[in-house]
Amino acid sequence: MPQTALTIGAFAESALRKSAGRWRVLASFEKAAYVSADSEVIVVASRQVPPGPLYVTIDADRILVNDGATLTYHEDHLKLGPHSVTLTSANRWTGLLPDPDQLSAQRATIVDALAPVAAQSALVAAPYSRPANEGIERLQHGDFDGIARSIVGLGPGFTPAGDDALAGMLVIAVATGRLAPGDWIIDPETARRTSLMSLAFVRCAAAGQAIAPVHELLLSGAAGEAVACRAACAKLAAVGGTSGADIAFGMWAGLQTSRELSSATSTSVIGRGLR
Secondary structure, three states: OOEEEEEEEHHHHHHHHHOOOOEEEEEEOOOEEEEEEOOEEEEEEOOOOOOOOOEEEEOOOOOOOOOOOEEEEEOOEEEEOOEEEEOOOOEEEOOOOOOHHHHHHOHHHHHHHHHHHHOOOHHHOOOOHHHHHHHHHHHOOOOHHHHHHHHOOOOOOOOOHHHHHHHHHHHHHHHOOOOOOOOOOOOHHHHOOOOHHHHHHHHHHHOOOOOHHHHHHHHHHHOOOHHHHHHHHHHHHOOOOOHHHHHHHHHHHHHHHHHOHHHOOOOOHHHHHOO
8 A cells, every 4th residue: 555745845846757767765764765866866754754845754654775776756656665655645845934034133042042953063173163164254255155165075974064064054044135045056066075965955955945943943933932943953953963963053153154244253153152
């Protein structure tokens, strides 16, 4: 009997329709499988994983599939290893962003909630803190090309810590109105330093789209709901081995830097808040 997809991210839906029938598993874990076709990537995830723009979330506790397995997609149905999944009743998921003025007014609340999670990022300590600070200095000038050159491919993690941090910075830039959705694209030379999976998440972030806890914490924080914001930060911290903390680092840096643009100095931004 087919399983049911609970949600499908807007980017995942678009990718499936563009590349039907040519998908292969790049990496598989207990709760999620990363699947690619050409330059497209989607994630087939269990219901234990928060929704996201690249995710097809199915009504199952585990994703049992081997690396290299194929995914086939036809109309509103996909098959991945033992999973036969109907998409007809899946909710189309899109992450919402708060009003930029409300976000600005409550920036301190969100920064404070993010700080303990961001402090767990590998980018806070040597040998990664120096290039991370170089990226943050460029963030003060909206130089996302320079940020990417500093941190893409940097650090540990299935998706490198620097890539996840860049995604966090980009979401904040879109949410605060510093960057229009889709206006920034990573240059090909820098893109070659990392994986298709990381690039897919960065592309979504540049459109203002990330995993659900990111949007939950921004919405609750902008509404002044400090307890809910901290709860969403805890959900973010639980994402992946290190990705949640690295995304939080990028978000924290983006909000912290926005607050300090008028008085930017060469002093370490990390040093002022996380260490």
